[in-house]
Amino acid sequence: MTDDPNIASTMITNDPWFGSYAQRAETMRASEIRALFAVANRPEVVSLAGGMPFLGRMPFDQLADELSQMLKSQGEQAWQYGSAQGDPHLREDVLPIMALESITDAQPDDVVIVNGSQSGLDLITRIMCNPGDVVLAEAPNYVGALGVFQSFQVDVVNVMMDADGLIPQAFEEAIIAQRKLGKCVKMLYTVPNFHNPAGVTMSLERRPQVLEIARKYHVLILEDNPYGLLGFDGQTYPALRSMDAENVVYLSSFSKIIAPGMRVAWMVAPPGIRQKLVLANESAILCPSNMSQMTISTYLDNFDWQAQIRDYRGMYRERRDAMDSALRECLPSCSWNKPEGGFYIWLKIPDGLNAKEMLPRAITAKVAYVSGTAFYNDGQGKDHMRLSFCYPTPERITEGVHRLAGVIDRELETVKLFGSPEHEGRHNKDGQ
Numbered sequence: 001m002t003d004d005p006n007i008a009s010t011m012i013t014n015d016p017w018f019g020s021y022a023q024r025a026e027t028m029r030a031s032e033i034r035a036l037f038a039v040a041n042r043p044e045v046v047s048l049a050g051g052m053p054f055l056g057r058m059p060f061d062q063l064a065d066e067l068s069q070m071l072k073s074q075g076e077q078a079w080q081y082g083s084a085q086g087d088p089h090l091r092e093d094v095l096p097i098m099a100l101e102s103i104t105d106a107q108p109d110d111v112v113i114v115n116g117s118q119s120g121l122d123l124i125t126r127i128m129c130n131p132g133d134v135v136l137a138e139a140p141n142y143v144g145a146l147g148v149f150q151s152f153q154v155d156v157v158n159v160m161m162d163a164d165g166l167i168p169q170a171f172e173e174a175i176i177a178q179r180k181l182g183k184c185v186k187m188l189y190t191v192p193n194f195h196n197p198a199g200v201t202m203s204l205e206r207r208p209q210v211l212e213i214a215r216k217y218h219v220l221i222l223e224d225n226p227y228g229l230l231g232f233d234g235q236t237y238p239a240l241r242s243m244d245a246e247n248v249v250y251l252s253s254f255s256k257i258i259a260p261g262m263r264v265a266w267m268v269a270p271p272g273i274r275q276k277l278v279l280a281n282e283s284a285i286l287c288p289s290n291m292s293q294m295t296i297s298t299y300l301d302n303f304d305w306q307a308q309i310r311d312y313r314g315m316y317r318e319r320r321d322a323m324d325s326a327l328r329e330c331l332p333s334c335s336w337n338k339p340e341g342g343f344y345i346w347l348k349i350p351d352g353l354n355a356k357e358m359l360p361r362a363i364t365a366k367v368a369y370v371s372g373t374a375f376y377n378d379g380q381g382k383d384h385m386r387l388s389f390c391y392p393t394p395e396r397i398t399e400g401v402h403r404l405a406g407v408i409d410r411e412l413e414t415v416k417l418f419g420s421p422e423h424e425g426r427h428n429k430d431g432q
Contacts, residue, residue, distance in 0.1 A: 086113025
């Protein structure tokens, strides 16, 4: 809903069903990232916004030949309905991938294939959370998860992070505080490796501490791990699921390590939860796409996917370094993390600036980013922006940061001359 009566009136006039929607539909909001796509994808704009993997190094010519053979021999299966739990072959294929992060006890029957991580987030929230339940989540939060939680009318409570990831003490304090309010805390949602958007990784010391707190208070952990194999120096971290099979639901995806267009991800869950996930998957989509699943299996079975991931690591490291170097040169007034993997730098802009209000002027200067406000549900994040280094070339990244620096420098000059608009607003409100 909007506070502007003119906008509300227009919405009612233009939509004859305005008063008929379910309450959950009223909580939905547009993603600030998706709203940027139409502008950010213009060729003249350097987009440091979207988290799109760079796919130019995938062996598409050879893959086309293998897919042709797959369709000749298995085309009827590929184009047919499948199992709601997912293709058995692909469920076997994901086991060696998870083994790289120390998950060595999972079996194919423990795995549920889902239509991308977003579908997995939807399914686990659907089966675990009632309206008004609490999900604890790292702040800032992954915007896609926020959208899911809001659509199910779940209360998202932020838990602080630092350079070593989620702070265990803050996690426990949040559980206690919410229970004192009479709230039901259902899950902790965490992106432990190369966090989106913060770029940090949960330290090895903290992982068992977080698990112990979750067990103590019977809080399910939802471990979302799309970036775990993209450590720039080849480092991988033991998954939380590798340390606790009973209290962790593990979610990962092929979107960052192979291709997002296939919309294939997977979950590993304790038996009772897994059964419910399969039923929910069947209810939502009947079954994940056989064609997409068999395409992924064809790639995994016929190509050196680990070598491809190593290539990605080097490529993304080069792009991270280009962005870090350009920021050091052009924006010494800002501060940021230097991530050891993943796709993102979380940039703190100077005091008095507002990343969301500044965005239209950045677009005019032909550079795009995502305002930090997209990663909170309470208006925070105006002092940050997420910069993605995954898709543009190093040269484009350098050019984009130069353009961004010009925008920020002009904003600082305006603040210096006229003061911060936010400060003036508070000043007038206080009547001083």
